[in-house]
Amino acid sequence: MTELEQMGKNAKAAARVLASAGARKNEALLAMANALETREEVILAANALDLAAAKENGMSESLLDRLTLNHARVQGMAQGIRAVAAQNDPVGTVVGGTVRPNGLKIEQVRVPLGVIGIIYEARPNVTADAAALCLKAGNAVILRGGREAIRSNQAVAETMRAAAEQTGLPKDCVQLVQNTDRSSAVEMMQLTEYLDVLIPRGGKGLIQSVVQNSRVPVIETGSGNCHVYVDDSADLEMAANIIYNAKTSRPSVCNAIETVLVHQEVAEKALPVIKKRLDEKQVELRGCERTRAILGGSVVPAVEEDWATEYLDYILAVKVVDSLDEAIEHIATYSSGHSEAIITKSYENAQKFTAQVDSAAVYVNASTRFTDGGEFGLGAEIGISTQKLHARGPMGVNELTSTKFIISGSGQIR
Amino acid sequence: MTELEQMGKNAKAAARVLASAGARKNEALLAMANALETREEVILAANALDLAAAKENGMSESLLDRLTLNHARVQGMAQGIRAVAAQNDPVGTVVGGTVRPNGLKIEQVRVPLGVIGIIYEARPNVTADAAALCLKAGNAVILRGGREAIRSNQAVAETMRAAAEQTGLPKDCVQLVQNTDRSSAVEMMQLTEYLDVLIPRGGKGLIQSVVQNSRVPVIETGSGNCHVYVDDSADLEMAANIIYNAKTSRPSVCNAIETVLVHQEVAEKALPVIKKRLDEKQVELRGCERTRAILGGSVVPAVEEDWATEYLDYILAVKVVDSLDEAIEHIATYSSGHSEAIITKSYENAQKFTAQVDSAAVYVNASTRFTDGGEFGLGAEIGISTQKLHARGPMGVNELTSTKFIISGSGQIR
Numbered sequence: 025m026t027e028l029e030q031m032g033k034n035a036k037a038a039a040r041v042l043a044s045a046g047a048r049k050n051e052a053l054l055a056m057a058n059a060l061e062t063r064e065e066v067i068l069a070a071n072a073l074d075l076a077a078a079k080e081n082g083m084s085e086s087l088l089d090r091l092t093l094n095h096a097r098v099q100g101m102a103q104g105i106r107a108v109a110a111q112n113d114p115v116g117t118v119v120g121g122t123v124r125p126n127g128l129k130i131e132q133v134r135v136p137l138g139v140i141g142i143i144y145e146a147r148p149n150v151t152a153d154a155a156a157l158c159l160k161a162g163n164a165v166i167l168r169g170g171r172e173a174i175r176s177n178q179a180v181a182e183t184m185r186a187a188a189e190q191t192g193l194p195k196d197c198v199q200l201v202q203n204t205d206r207s208s209a210v211e212m213m214q215l216t217e218y219l220d221v222l223i224p225r226g227g228k229g230l231i232q233s234v235v236q237n238s239r240v241p242v243i244e245t246g247s248g249n250c251h252v253y254v255d256d257s258a259d260l261e262m263a264a265n266i267i268y269n270a271k272t273s274r275p276s277v278c279n280a281i282e283t284v285l286v287h288q289e290v291a292e293k294a295l296p297v298i299k300k301r302l303d304e305k306q307v308e309l310r311g312c313e314r315t316r317a318i319l320g321g322s323v324v325p326a327v328e329e330d331w332a333t334e335y336l337d338y339i340l341a342v343k344v345v346d347s348l349d350e351a352i353e354h355i356a357t358y359s360s361g362h363s364e365a366i367i368t369k370s371y372e373n374a375q376k377f378t379a380q381v382d383s384a385a386v387y388v389n390a391s392t393r394f395t396d397g398g399e400f401g402l403g404a405e406i407g408i409s410t411q412k413l414h415a416r417g418p419m420g421v422n423e424l425t426s427t428k429f430i431i432s433g434s435g436q437i438r
Numbered sequence: 439m440t441e442l443e444q445m446g447k448n449a450k451a452a453a454r455v456l457a458s459a460g461a462r463k464n465e466a467l468l469a470m471a472n473a474l475e476t477r478e479e480v481i482l483a484a485n486a487l488d489l490a491a492a493k494e495n496g497m498s499e500s501l502l503d504r505l506t507l508n509h510a511r512v513q514g515m516a517q518g519i520r521a522v523a524a525q526n527d528p529v530g531t532v533v534g535g536t537v538r539p540n541g542l543k544i545e546q547v548r549v550p551l552g553v554i555g556i557i558y559e560a561r562p563n564v565t566a567d568a569a570a571l572c573l574k575a576g577n578a579v580i581l582r583g584g585r586e587a588i589r590s591n592q593a594v595a596e597t598m599r600a601a602a603e604q605t606g607l608p609k610d611c612v613q614l615v616q617n618t619d620r621s622s623a624v625e626m627m628q629l630t631e632y633l634d635v636l637i638p639r640g641g642k643g644l645i646q647s648v649v650q651n652s653r654v655p656v657i658e659t660g661s662g663n664c665h666v667y668v669d670d671s672a673d674l675e676m677a678a679n680i681i682y683n684a685k686t687s688r689p690s691v692c693n694a695i696e697t698v699l700v701h702q703e704v705a706e707k708a709l710p711v712i713k714k715r716l717d718e719k720q721v722e723l724r725g726c727e728r729t730r731a732i733l734g735g736s737v738v739p740a741v742e743e744d745w746a747t748e749y750l751d752y753i754l755a756v757k758v759v760d761s762l763d764e765a766i767e768h769i770a771t772y773s774s775g776h777s778e779a780i781i782t783k784s785y786e787n788a789q790k791f792t793a794q795v796d797s798a799a800v801y802v803n804a805s806t807r808f809t810d811g812g813e814f815g816l817g818a819e820i821g822i823s824t825q826k827l828h829a830r831g832p833m834g835v836n837e838l839t840s841t842k843f844i845i846s847g848s849g850q851i852r
Contacts (some may be wrong), residue, residue, distance in 0.1 A: 040770065044793050122815055128804055130814060135796065137826050220826050239650060241827045262849045269851035356454065378844045379458050382549065390542055390847025399852065400544060400843070401536055412551050412634050412840035413655045414828040426826035429814070430792045433804025435676045437683035438813065 027203065028166075028211050032218025034196040035139040035164040041194050042162045043115070043136050048193060049159055053109035055187040057102040060152065063183045064098045070179035071148065078172050090147045091173055101152040101180070104404060108156040111403045114422045115162045129432040134425045136162030138220040141212050143168045143234060145226035148176035154225070155184055155198045157406050161424035164197045166219070168212055171204035178202075213238035220426075225407055228334070243414060245407030248278030248362035249334045250392045253351040253377070255368035256289035260297050262389065263367040267340075268301040269391045270365070276336045278408060279363050279395040283331060283341040285351045288314070291344045295319050298342075307338045314344035331358045348373050352380050359383055361410050363392035384410060384417040441617065442580075442625050446632025448610040449553040449578040455608050456576045457529070457550050462607060463573055467523035469601040471516040474566065477597045478512045484593035485562065492586050504561045505587055515566040515594070518818060522570040525817045528836050529576045543846040548839045550576030552634040555626050557582045557648060559640035562590035568639070569598055569612045571820050575838035578611045580633070582626055584640075585618035592616075627652035634840075639821055642748070657828060659821030662692030662776035663748045664806045667765040667791070669782035670703035674711050676803065677781040681754075682715040684779070684805045690750045692822060693777050693809040697745060697755040699765045702728070705758045709733050712756075721752045728758035745772045762787050766794050773797055775824050777806035798824060798831040 025033070042049065060067065071093040078091055114134045121131040140163045144150045151167055158165035169177040181200035189195040201208050212222060216239050223243050224234040235244050252270060254263045270281040286294050295318045299309065309315070310330045311323040323342070330341040331354070345351045355364055365387035366377040374388045385395040395418060397405025402420030409415045415423040439447070456463065474481065485507040492505055528548045535545040554577045558564045565581055572579035583591040595614035603609040615622050626636060630653050637657050638648040649658050666684060668677045684695040700708050709732045713723065723729070724744045725737040737756070744755040745768070759765045769778055779801035780791040788802045799809040809832060811819025816834030823829045829837040 040794075040796075043796065124813070124815060128808060132831075138796070236653060241655070241825065243827075259849070265849065266851055273852060374846075380454075382454075382457065382552070383842065385843040385845060387845045388847060390845055390850040391852050393852040394542060394845065394850070395843075399538070399542075401538060411655065413657075416840050417546075417843050426830050428797065429799040429809075429831050431799060431801045431804055431808065432788075433802060435673070435679065436804040436808070437680055438687060438805050438807040 026211065028201065028208065028215060029218070031166055031199050031201070032139065032215055035166055035199060036218055038194040038196040039136065039138050039162075039164040042159070042164060042197055045162065045193060046113070048191060049113070049162065050109045052188045052191040052193045052197075053105050053156055053159060055191050056156070056184045057105040057109070059183045059187040060098055060102045060105070060180070063179070064095065067098055067176065067179040067183065068093055070175040074173055074175045083172065087146060091176070093148055093176060097149060101149050104153055105156040108160050108404050108421070111160060111421055113160070114425050119427060126436050127434060128436055131430045132427050133430060134422070135428050137424055137426050139164045139166065139218055140424065141166045141168065141215070141219045141222040141240065143209050143212060143222065143224045143226075143230065145170045145230060146172045148173045148180055150225060151177045151180045151200070152184065153404060154406060155181070157404055157421060158424060159197055161421045163424055164199075166199050166201065166212070168201040168208055169204070174202075174204050210237070213240060216240050223407060243407070243409050243419070244411045245409055245419075246278045247334065247360045247410055248280070249283070249332065249358060249360040250279060250281045250362050251283050251285060251355050251359060251364045252281050252392070253285040253348075253355070253364070253366045254287060254290065254294050255348065255366055255370060255373050256287040257369040257373065258290065258294070258367040259369065260290065260294050263294060264298045264301045266365065266367060266389070266391045267298050268304070270393055271302065271307060271340050272305040272338065273393055275338055279392050280336070281340070281392055282333065282335050283343065283358070285343050285345050285354055287348070287351070288344050288346055291315070292318055295342070302340065305338055307340050309340055309342050311342040312344055315342045334360070348376060352377065355381055355383070362408065363387065363395040365390060365392050384408065440625065442615065442622065442629060443632070445580055445613050445615070446553065446629055449580055449613060450632055452608040452610040453550065453552050453576075453578040456573070456578060456611055459576065459607060460527070462605060463527070463576065464523045466602045466605040466607045467519050467570055467573060469605050470570070470598045471519040471523070473597045473601040474512055474516045474519070474594065477593070478509065481512055481590065481593045481597065482507055484589040488587055488589045497586065501560060505590070507562055507590060511563060515563050518563075518567055519570040522574050522818050522835070525574060525835055527574070528839050533841060540850050541848060542850055545844045546841050547844060548836070549842050551838055551840050553578045553580065553632055554838065555580045555582065555629070555633045555636040555654065557623050557626060557636065557638045557640075557644065559584040559644060560586045562587045562594055564639055565591045565594045565614070566598065567818060568820060569595070571818055571835060572838060573611055575835045577838055578613075580613050580615065580626070582615040582622055583618070588618050624651070627654060630654050637821060657821070657823050657833070658825045659823055660692045661748065661774045661824055662694070663697070663746065663772060663774040664693060664695045664776050665697050665699060665769050665773060665778045666695050666806070667699040667762070667769070667778070667780045668701060668704065668708050669762065669780055669784060669787050670701040671783040671787065672704065672708070672781040673783060674704065674708050677708060678712045678715045680779065680781060680803070680805045681712050682718070684807050685716065685721060685754050686719040686752065687807055689752055693806050694750070695754070695806055696747065696749050697757065697772070699757050699759050699768060701762070701765075702758050702760055705729070706732055709756070716754065719752055721754050723754055723756050725756040726758055729756045748774070762790060766791065769795055769797070776822065777801065777809040779804060779806050798822065
């Protein structure tokens with residue numbers, strides 16, 4: 025039995041206890057939050073070792089920032105866990121039911137998924153977030169973080185495991201994979217006997233690798249080639265405002281936009297207004313020919329690849345379209361199915377856009393940046409699903425559950 | 439572009455039309471049902487060719503029976519489609535929603551999955567059933583049936599495609615793969631660009647092969663190593679009655695039981711009563727030592743493998759257990775997670791069994807044979823999911839949908 029198989033076995037045993045742990049899950053979560061605060065010094069010392077090694081290896085400033093823990097971030101982890109504890113427990117919720125003509129009473133109730141694997145990169149706060157969400161929904165979790173954060177992750181995970189044990193839950197409800205070589209990620213993808221689902225969190229490369237190679241069912245998260253379409257009836261100030269927000273408030277996240285489509289009837293008026301706002305942040309525009317004819321030579325000519333690219337940067341592709349239909353067609357061709365918005369005053373066009381655009385979140389007159397568990401009122405989120413099976417859009421604790429049917433009879437046979 | 443890629447492209451185009459086809463889907467379904475009746479002669483002639491070839495190849499009687507169509511079975515297909523048409527359209531149903539403090543109105547609505555692939559074996563009625571369910575939920579379907587039924591499947595599929603086209607829907611909402619070599623199944627499992635989900639229907643070998651090799655998300659169906667546990671407080675006549683029904687009413691189906699667990703306190707009384715009923719159908723018993731000590735030499739000694747085997751035959755494994763806990767532990771170890779039942783008069787034990795047994799359907803005092811879409815009131819079913827992601831238990835039209843969020847704003851930015 026390999027180390028990971030042993031962890032899988034331990035997780036399965038822990039999951040059976042968690043499935044009916046009820047309020048003890050919240051006691052454990054609150055103990056974990058307190059323990060993280062109490063053990064802040066130990067955690068920061070471990071993080072300092074990770075940071076020193078990362079600097080020696082020449083890690084970039086932005087990655088160093090993600091790796092860094094400090095007093096505020098440890099407080100943030102603890103507060104995040106308390107917020108998860110404050111949510112309703114999904115386990116046992118009756119989601120449907122009926123009494124059949126033969127007297128059988130059928131209830132469909134939420135149950136934990138079982139054992140969840142998470143593969144993630146260099147942010148140690150994911151360790152606390154993901155473990156807390158999985159535990160709240162009654163699942164055991166096997167965490168496999170990146171090499172760069174291993175000491176920080178160990179300190180956080182050990183703190184949480186000890187707190188779980190103190191409240192009477194098995195410490196193996198949270199386990200951290202110690203081997204951070206590629207081989208451990210590959211083995212997790214084959215661990216069908218123990219893992220009920222695998223969730224990758226991180227960059228596109230990581231997610232695609234897991235989606236393509238895993239035999240364990242995967243929930244694909246995070247890839248976002250998002251669009252704003254400016255309809256011919258749009259309020260142009262609103263359009264510019266939303267585009268500015270959706271592109272520049274945080275360009276590196278998946279719900280930021282990458283392409284703006286503008287109806288030809290308003291292009292001449294709208295494009296200069298939009299460009300003026302984006303110039304405040306020196307956003308590079310890559311435009312189609314008609315866009316360049318209106319905005320002039322400062323706009324880079326867009327090539328086919330631009331429509332398909334998730335820049336995650338201060339770059340925006342711009343295309344003038346003949347019609348709403350062309351906009352919908354463009355989105356169907358190039359979108360990753362995350363979030364799209366129409367800016368319009370037309371009831372008919374709003375209805376058509378929301379009906380025909382097939383993405384996880386479809387907006388009328390609002391920024392795509394709202395696609396987020398917190399903004400949707402779900403509390404914390406484990407990620408934003410861009411697949412259609414099981415969960416689509418921001419995933420909270422409910423999406424970390426399955427259901428089962430409980431049938432109460434009095435001797436019925438068929 | 440391969441033939442299957444072209445079919446995938448056609449299906450995606452058809453799916454976009456189907457997503458907002460509304461009541462035309464029902465018109466198409468009713469036209470399909472009528473057309474199957476009208477074209478009965480053509481369908482039976484094609485089926486006769488399949489049957490002749492199968493007999494020449496020495497197909498077994500039971501498989502020949504599954505392959506056979508006749509007047510009653512064609513009528514059955516047509517009636518099945520009408521029953522699907524009579525169900526509520528899931529598309530557009532609002533499953534949740536909220537208004538956020540910033541005024542954003544968020545609705546979560548059901549949408550089709552998109553394009554569904556079905557890989558199945560020698561029963562031509564699956565062609566009609568599966569296509570009708572997929573269409574009702576707004577999905578295009580690519581059907582890949584077995585070689586033995588290809589002429590029958592072609593006749594059924596062509597009839598349905600022509601009927602769809604007559605009612606103004608694209609005929610490619612239903613497509614049948616003409617190549618029935620293994621290679622076409624393998625290619626479908628890699629068709630991630632076009633297929634949103636792949637559902638295998640058939641024997642264990644087929645399902646395991648798809649689960650292990652598919653890169654397209656799979657819904658695993660059908661494997662059923664089901665249990666009845668006879669508690670120390672059980673009504674023994676009820677127990678014998680339910681066991682007899684669950685084992686013998688149709689041994690070849692996934693919701694039939696394979697193992698009976700009996701509490702030691704009642705084993706001496708219960709086992710002879712149970713055996714007497716099962717003797718009516720000459721059920722072979724394979725028992726643990728304690729079972730054999732009570733029932734005598736006619737019981738075959740059970741080996742480890744018996745607890746894990748889905749016999750699908752007039753064979754039943756029997757084990758005496760010390761306690762409810764041992765029964766729950768045995769089920770956790772050997773069950774495929776399909777359906778399990780407890781026979782008990784104890785409220786406490788019923789609660790414990792339904793809470794701790796982690797299977798798609800958990801029964802108190804009723805036969806596991808009820809795990810079925812029709813019996814659960816879902817209308818037709820596409821299969822019984824034994825996985826935990828997306829759907830668990832009998833899957834009706836709702837389970838062939840996803841959801842999307844529609845967010846209505848008035849200029850909100852974040």
